[in-house]
Amino acid sequence: MSRRPSSYDESDVRVRPGKGSRPRTKQRPSHDDALEAMVVSVDRGRWGCAVDDDPDRVVVAMRARELGRTPVVVGDRVSVVGDLTGRPDTLARIVKVAERSTVLRRTADDTDPYERIVVANADQLLIVTALADPPPRTGFVERALAAAYVGGLSPVLCLTKSDLADPREFTAAFADLDLPIVLAGRDDPLDAVSSILAGHLTALIGHSGVGKSTLVNRLVPEADRATAEVSGVGKGRHTSTQSVVLPLPGTTGAQGWVVDTPGIRSFGLAHVTPDDIVDAFDDLRDAIEDCPRGCTHLGPPADPECALDRLEGNSHRRAMAVRHLLVAVSGHSPDQAPAE
Known part of the structure; x- marks a missing residue:
């Protein structure tokens, strides 16, 4: 005698799994074969990564799915797997982002709660300011100093166009902050600047017209070519609105990098107390x-x-x-x- 429908229970029901479904697991691959790298460029969901800090071994990588929306910015120390040859049209994966030692942040203005990370893990901030044409902006320098102090970076004031004005009056306001100051005018030798940059990851910031691009090209004679290579992450496209990490010539990656940071129109400090x-x-x-x-x-x-x-x-x-x-x-x- 068959049972009435009302007597069925869940043990009588057979559940057919959907096509292609697999049981979920919380286990993640260990990625023991991952190599360490530094992010040197960011462009449209792709990251240029210098494997083992080798400027001649920059690979294009995507963010692994297990990282979700974990932010990855220029200067980040990451672990990469996959195709690490760096050949055209190859793609590696970023599977881990290391804890940051320093962070240079800014906001759009002093009321904006959204923090924008300019660069991670830089240990120095070179604030490039012209002594004339345009006249030096104390407000920008003061705000950059505040952001550096809060972010854990050591600030350095770099003065350009020193042939047009005496730097002593402008620099007097910063005398008691123990702020290193270097000259990088058109006719000034760059020995002092190069000495400060050696062995460090240094971010450069400055307003339009102060000579920052000229300084970068003097420090890295092949900066235009190098920027095109890393900022386009394999596509040869120069992205002027993104930060780019460039190796100092004649050094290995561990001995000196500069971060060119174009596109900073303002330095809001909503995150600073x-x-x-x-x-x-x-x-x-x-x-x-x-x-x-x-x-x-x-x-x-x-x-x-x-x-x-x-x-x-x-x-x-x-x-x-x-x-x-x-x-x-x-x-x-x-x-x-x-x-x-």
Whole structure:
């Protein structure tokens, strides 16, 4: 006697799997054969990666599916697998992004919550500024300094067109910040600049007309050719709106790279707080622990009990220079200029 339909249970139902379906697993490949690389360019969902930091071994890679939307930016240290020959029309995969040691960030303006990463893992920031034609922009330098301090980069001020103006008046404002300053005018030798760049990954920023492109071409004589190769990630297309990492000539990858960062029209600092900036200075970090809650470190009348005012000697002079920096970046809109 057959059972009535009402007596069926789930054990009587046969589920037919869909075509091509496979059981999901949380296991991921270990990628023990992956090689380390540095991202030297980004272009339309493809990344140029210098395998083992070898500038002559740049491969084009895509982001592996298991990374999801993990951001990958110029300067990132990554692990790559797949076709690592670097031949035309080959494609590798980025399977891991290492933790970043430093991050240079900016926002569109001081109210924009969206942070844009300019470069990862750079240990220096070369702020390129002309002494004349166009006149130097203190606002841009101050904002770049703040971003460098907060991001963990060591800033260096690089002055171009030194044949047109005396640098002493402009640089006096930064004397107590222990800021290295180098000259890179048209007739200036680049020995001092090259010495600072050797052994580092250095990001270069500067407004249009200050001579940054000229400086890059002097430092890397084949910069135009190298930029076309890495920025097009195999397609030979120069992308002027993206950062590009270039090796210094006569060195291996571990001995010196420069990051050309065109396209920065403004330097918003919505992600930066006064404590972030002060915290970059060892002798000031401990002092602000005695500041009242909510202190902005701007001094009287806004902060009559700021602990920075009780410092003495070199620390006090540095504190006042940092306070000037705080006032500058908090009291002005982002410094604007056309992109180079």
